[in-house]
Amino acid sequence: MTTPTKDLTIRHVSAVHPADATVIADQRIRIVTGRITDIGADDNTPILPGEFDGTGAFALPGLIDCHVHVNAVTASLGAVADMSPAYVTAQAAGILRGMLARGFTTVRDVGGADFGIAAAVDDGLLPGPRIIFGGKALSQTGGHGDLRPAGRDVHDLHYALPVLGRVCDGIAEVRRAARDEIRRGASHIKIMISGGCASPTDRVDSLQFSDEELTAIVAEAHAANIYCAGHAYTAAAVNRGLRFGVRTIEHGNLLDDTSIELFLAHDAFYVPTLATYVAQVEDGQTLGLDPGQLTKIRSVVDDGFRALALADGAGVKIAFGTDLLGEMHERQSEEFALRAKVQSPQAIVRSATTTAAELLRRAGELGVLAEGAYGDIVLTRANPYDDLGVLARPDTGVLAVIKSGVLTG
Ligand code: ZN
Numbered sequence: 352m353t354t355p356t357k358d359l360t361i362r363h364v365s366a367v368h369p370a371d372a373t374v375i376a377d378q379r380i381r382i383v384t385g386r387i388t389d390i391g392a393d394d395n396t397p398i399l400p401g402e403f404d405g406t407g408a409f410a411l412p413g414l415i416d417c418h419v420h421v422n423a424v425t426a427s428l429g430a431v432a433d434m435s436p437a438y439v440t441a442q443a444a445g446i447l448r449g450m451l452a453r454g455f456t457t458v459r460d461v462g463g464a465d466f467g468i469a470a471a472v473d474d475g476l477l478p479g480p481r482i483i484f485g486g487k488a489l490s491q492t493g494g495h496g497d498l499r500p501a502g503r504d505v506h507d508l509h510y511a512l513p514v515l516g517r518v519c520d521g522i523a524e525v526r527r528a529a530r531d532e533i534r535r536g537a538s539h540i541k542i543m544i545s546g547g548c549a550s551p552t553d554r555v556d557s558l559q560f561s562d563e564e565l566t567a568i569v570a571e572a573h574a575a576n577i578y579c580a581g582h583a584y585t586a587a588a589v590n591r592g593l594r595f596g597v598r599t600i601e602h603g604n605l606l607d608d609t610s611i612e613l614f615l616a617h618d619a620f621y622v623p624t625l626a627t628y629v630a631q632v633e634d635g636q637t638l639g640l641d642p643g644q645l646t647k648i649r650s651v652v653d654d655g656f657r658a659l660a661l662a663d664g665a666g667v668k669i670a671f672g673t674d675l676l677g678e679m680h681e682r683q684s685e686e687f688a689l690r691a692k693v694q695s696p697q698a699i700v701r702s703a704t705t706t707a708a709e710l711l712r713r714a715g716e717l718g719v720l721a722e723g724a725y726g727d728i729v730l731t732r733a734n735p736y737d738d739l740g741v742l743a744r745p746d747t748g749v750l751a752v753i754k755s756g757v758l759t760g
């Protein structure tokens with residue numbers, strides 16, 4: 352079974368170009384076998400049956416979320432280890448459907464998704480955004496990807512378990528783990544380089560993996576011509592990751608001026624994930640997060656806004672990310688509203704389109720309305736530069752979502 356790509360022509364639509372934040376009225380966009388073949392001024396020829404009348408609507412390139420976990424089907428991540436992969440996939444199907452309906456036509460999974468679920472979407476078996484996956488995140492024993500409670504010794508290392516991470520220690524093991532993820536088709540290697548909020552036994556300010564282990568993982572990724580994404584909170588962890596060649600920094604809530612210099616020097620990407628902290632502070636208790644986890648989250652939520660402001664002011668490349676868990680996935684689009692407290696609508700739209708595509712090394716194909724790009728389009732009811740609410744509240748703001756030339760929903 353192959354992706355059911357179709358041909359589609361959208362008429363009289365206003366085209367939004369994130370790269371230079373321009374909006375061009377009355378455009379015709381033609382998509383043939385899933386790719387844009389033509390975009391330009393429309394004319395007065397009648398709208399044919401099967402053509403989409405975009406009068407009054409705004410066409411943006413399909414949105415990209417660079418930090419998701421489609422297998423994070425519950426806020427209690429440790430519980431996923433005991434779930435059937437079939438059950439997790441069924442739950443993930445609902446998460447993916449929701450993402451697509453909100454306008455996300457591509458997501459980068461940074462822990463959990465494998466070649467199977469990505470193929471299920473590509474083959475049209477599950478409606479959802481295309482999944483650029485990194486397999487399981489690499490974690491040291493007791494690190495952010497080690498979800499055992501302190502009282503448990505054993506853990507099941509079977510790869511088919513739908514957990515987000517894998518534990519590896521020492522140069523030989525980390526090399527094998529990286530090579531194994533590459534073997535299974537990873538587009539990037541995710542490394543837990545600091546403690547985190549969802550992990551039961553580590554401190555947010557801990558540094559994880561030794562220098563030698565980090566060097567080995569980054570070398571394996573580079574040898575395969577892919578890159579590393581690093582989960583990191585403190586400036587010490589962020590800076591260490593950047594110095595060791597980690598290309599994208601996830602969260603980074605406690606970064607500082609010295610981190611900003613390193614982002615710029617290394618041409619690295621910053622992927623804040625504000626939505627998850629706000630959602631967990633507001634909903635965490637009812638969704639069963641443990642008190643230790645909630646305390647950690649409360650300690651970093653405000654810093655996330657400060658870090659984003661610092662990076663935005665300095666011109667760091669910032670990509671859109673959300674990192675939501677379980678039922679909180681429904682709050683994915685709130686990230687637009689949260690970032691608007693700090694950034695301009697132009698910068699936010701870029702982060703979810705052109706900058707995200709550059710991060711994925713898919714510039715020209717994703718995040719852009721141009722000849723040769725995927726026919727991924729979000730039609731909104733208003734100009735997002737005047738009213739970012741059309742993206743932040745997609746249930747009312749989004750008119751239609753088109754992925755590879757197919758009208759979804
Ligand atoms: Zn993380």
Ligand code: ZN
Pocket residue numbers: 418419420461462674
């Ligand atoms: Zn994450």
